[in-house]
Amino acid sequence: MGLSEEEGGKYWDKEAKSYNEEVEKHRNRYYELVECIIDLMNPKKTDVIMEIGAGTGAVSLLLAPKVKKIIAVDISKEMLRIAKEKAAKAGVDNIEFVRGTFHKPNIAEKVDIIVTIDSLHCTTNGNYKKRAIEIMHGYLKNEGKVFLEDEMIVYDQKILKRRVDQIVRYLVKLTRKSDKEFRDVLFEERPNIHDLKEFFDESMSYYIKGMAKTGHHLKLEDLVRYFEDSGFEVKETKRASSTNGIIYARKTKNA
Numbered sequence: 001m002g003l004s005e006e007e008g009g010k011y012w013d014k015e016a017k018s019y020n021e022e023v024e025k026h027r028n029r030y031y032e033l034v035e036c037i038i039d040l041m042n043p044k045k046t047d048v049i050m051e052i053g054a055g056t057g058a059v060s061l062l063l064a065p066k067v068k069k070i071i072a073v074d075i076s077k078e079m080l081r082i083a084k085e086k087a088a089k090a091g092v093d094n095i096e097f098v099r100g101t102f103h104k105p106n107i108a109e110k111v112d113i114i115v116t117i118d119s120l121h122c123t124t125n126g127n128y129k130k131r132a133i134e135i136m137h138g139y140l141k142n143e144g145k146v147f148l149e150d151e152m153i154v155y156d157q158k159i160l161k162r163r164v165d166q167i168v169r170y171l172v173k174l175t176r177k178s179d180k181e182f183r184d185v186l187f188e189e190r191p192n193i194h195d196l197k198e199f200f201d202e203s204m205s206y207y208i209k210g211m212a213k214t215g216h217h218l219k220l221e222d223l224v225r226y227f228e229d230s231g232f233e234v235k236e237t238k239r240a241s242s243t244n245g246i247i248y249a250r251k252t253k254n255a
């Protein structure tokens with residue numbers, strides 16, 4: 001889903017309550033994420049963290065005891081209302097909640113660390129995302145760090161090929177049909193393709209290129225390039241799952 005800021009604000013206001021129910025059901029995911037943030041970013045008690053797209057506060061709430069202050073920024077009033085309520089209930093008093101966006105976080109200070117989880121993919125297109133990363137650079141102190149976890153195309157040719165082999169073997173076994181019969185059905189429109197592997201490879205690459213073109217799902221390499229072009233050094237990238245990736249980047253020079 002790629003939404004403009006105006007559409008996004010309305011959409012997430014409507015979704016906030018049920019989104020928070022999902023967050024509560026998947027608390028373990030957030031514990032794991034925060035563990036990974038702490039391992040990579042090594043936050044200090046004196047640090048100020050800005051979380052952009054903070055949602056109902058799952059990550060901000062877990063990080064708050066580790067640092068001086070968190071500024072939880074989100075486009076949705078309703079998300080922030082729920083996050084505030086959760087912070088009050090948990091007795092966490094070092095989170096500031098700010099209505100803002102990736103392009104206009106509405107904060108008056110520079111921060112040590114920026115965290116953003118599962119949010120940048122919600123924005124319109126590649127240009128919005130690229131600009132968001134340039135803006136992060138401006139809000140960081142020298143050598144400030146960014147931790148970004150999000151849906152992105154973490155395409156790995158070797159893994160894809162292995163999966164394709166497994167699927168083909170499984171399908172043949174399941175239906176007891178010969179490879180030839182499959183070929184007749186699947187390759188009707190693709191006379192130049194000769195085996196199932198080639199067929200899957202081609203289909204997957206169409207799919208992946210198509211997703212990348214929308215700008216909603218960017219490739220890990222594109223995001224890395226945006227960071228590098230904006231004056232960051234990318235210190236580490238990780239696959240978080242088959243659909244999600246992690247980027248840890250550090251500001252290298254003043255904008």
Ligand SMILES: C[S@@+](CC[C@H](N)C(=O)[O-])C[C@H]1O[C@@H](n2cnc3c(N)ncnc32)[C@H](O)[C@@H]1O
Pocket residue numbers: 005008009012023052053054055056057058073074075076079100101102103116117118119122123
């Ligand atoms: C999928 S939720 C993730 C929330 C939270 N980070 C989490 O992992 O639970 C996406 C969040 O991004 C926010 N968001 C969407 N577009 C935004 C934008 N342009 N600027 C700032 N926040 C935005 C939404 O309001 C929503 O809270």
